Amino acid sequence: MHGVTPLPLGLAGPPGRPQLSPAQIRALTGDYRRRLTECVPWSPAMKWRRELNLQGATYGIRELFPTVGASLDPVHALGHGLYVDSPGGSFRYCVRVQPRGRPLLTWWGSQVGTVIFDAPVGIPALFQARPGYARDDPERWNEHPWMSLTPAEYLTLRPGTRMARGHTVVAGLGLAHQLIEVSRRLQVKRVTLVELSQELVDWLMPVVKPHLRKPVEVVVGDAYDIIPQLRADIALVDIFPGYGNAQRKIDELAARSPRIKKFWGWGSSEMSGRKLRSR
Numbered sequence: 001m002h003g004v005t006p007l008p009l010g011l012a013g014p015p016g017r018p019q020l021s022p023a024q025i026r027a028l029t030g031d032y033r034r035r036l037t038e039c040v041p042w043s044p045a046m047k048w049r050r051e052l053n054l055q056g057a058t059y060g061i062r063e064l065f066p067t068v069g070a071s072l073d074p075v076h077a078l079g080h081g082l083y084v085d086s087p088g089g090s091f092r093y094c095v096r097v098q099p100r101g102r103p104l105l106t107w108w109g110s111q112v113g114t115v116i117f118d119a120p121v122g123i124p125a126l127f128q129a130r131p132g133y134a135r136d137d138p139e140r141w142n143e144h145p146w147m148s149l150t151p152a153e154y155l156t157l158r159p160g161t162r163m164a165r166g167h168t169v170v171a172g173l174g175l176a177h178q179l180i181e182v183s184r185r186l187q188v189k190r191v192t193l194v195e196l197s198q199e200l201v202d203w204l205m206p207v208v209k210p211h212l213r214k215p216v217e218v219v220v221g222d223a224y225d226i227i228p229q230l231r232a233d234i235a236l237v238d239i240f241p242g243y244g245n246a247q248r249k250i251d252e253l254a255a256r257s258p259r260i261k262k263f264w265g266w267g268s269s270e271m272s273g274r275k276l277r278s279r
Contacts, residue, residue, distance in 0.1 A: 032116065036101055039118040048108040048155045056100065056119030061149055063095065063124055064175065064207045070095040070122035075145075076138040086203040090129050092141060093175075095122040096148065106152040107243060109267075115151050124149045126175050147174040156243065157181075160264040164188050166233030169260065171223040173200055176208040178236060183212040192217045194226045196239070224253060231259035238266040 035051065041058040071082045075092060083094040098104055098121050103114035125148035133140035147153065157178045165187035170179045173195040183191055191214055195201050198220045205218065219226050223239050237253065240246045243266065250265035257263075 032101055032103070035116055036118050039116075042151070044154050044158065046155075048106065048111075048113070050111065050113035052106060052113065052115035052151060054115060054117050054151070056117035056121045059117065059121045059151075061122065061124060062177070062180070062211065063122075064204065065093055068093065068095055070097045072097045072099070075125075075127050075141045075143075086199050088199045089135055090197070090199050091146075091203065092127045092129070094125055094127070096125050096145075097121075098123055098150075104150060104152075106150075106155065108156065124175060149175060149177060153177070156267060157238065160236040160238070160266065161185070163234055163262065163264055164236060166190070167192070167231070169194060169227060169230055169232045169235040170238075171195075171227060171235060172238040173197075173204060174238065176204060176211070178238060179216065180208065180211045182236065183214045183216065188214065190214070190217075192219060192230065192232065194219050194221065194223045194230075196220070196222055227253060227260065228256040230257070232261070234262040234264065235260045236264050240266060243267040 035053045039053045039055045042054045042060075043058075046052075065084045067081070068084055069082050071078055071094065073079070073082070075083075075094060078092075078094055083092050085092050098117060100118060100120050101116055103116050106113045106115050125145040127141050128146040129140050130142060154177070161178055161181045164182040164185050167190040168182050168188050169192045170182055171194045173179065173193060179191070179193055182188055193201075193216050195218065201218055201220055205216075219230075223237065227235055227237075235253075235257070237246075237250060240249070246265045246267055250263050254260065254263045
């Protein structure tokens with residue numbers, strides 16, 4: 001993979017869609033080659049930019065299952081040693097290979113950009129199974145990950161993490177990145193996790209625990225029902241199926257939660273244009 005610079009995804013396009021001219025393809029390919037010469041070390045503290053060019057060797061990730069190998073294979077076709085399934089079969093952890101030079105989407109509010117790496121990197125991902133499918137059915141897994149630790153995830157979760165203090169509620173376990181980072185903040189004295197899936201909690205929390213700096217109280221249930229019963233300084237809510245357009249849901253939840261002083265929702269502040277309180 002190191003010796004190949006793939007064309008940006010979608011340059012040629014499938015039949016029936018508008019095609020780029022040879023000159024356009026040459027221009028875009030030249031642009032990505034330029035970007036590969038301008039890669040800088042990754043830092044979780046770096047600012048979002050429409051164009052991020054990163055050194056793959058510096059993209060340090062926290063792997064919950066370090067023995068799992070990285071792969072380009074589709075999630076349903078992964079072989080032995082390339083995934084770990086939850087005991088009930090509802091979730092699959094794997095590490096996806098992001099090839100050298102291939103653009104990966106990033107976003108910040110309504111802005112969209114791309115990141116490229118100058119070397120292949122492994123990106124942990126969590127997939128959720130579709131209900132009603134047999135375990136050996138290749139259609140069982142959703143095509144897109146439920147969560148993956150891409151630069152976009154790191155950068156868009158960071159504003160909420162920086163707001164954490166006192167008693168912080170984290171809604172949504174995912175791959176536990178935000179939970180772990182919140183537990184490491186000196187300003188945080190107490191952490192409560194609210195997660196809908198008992199299976200996910202039973203499976204991941206034992207491997208997450210060594211990374212936590214503070215004890216975490218776990219409450220299993222629907223965040224929309226549980227959070228209004230809690231008292232806390234802030235609630236960080238990441239339970240939405242997609243990024244953005246969640247401000248209305250956050251406002252409704254806040255109105256029903258008078259004992260939670262502040263709320264932050266993944267993508268809500270950036271999408272609404274409100275000033276981030278973490279800055």
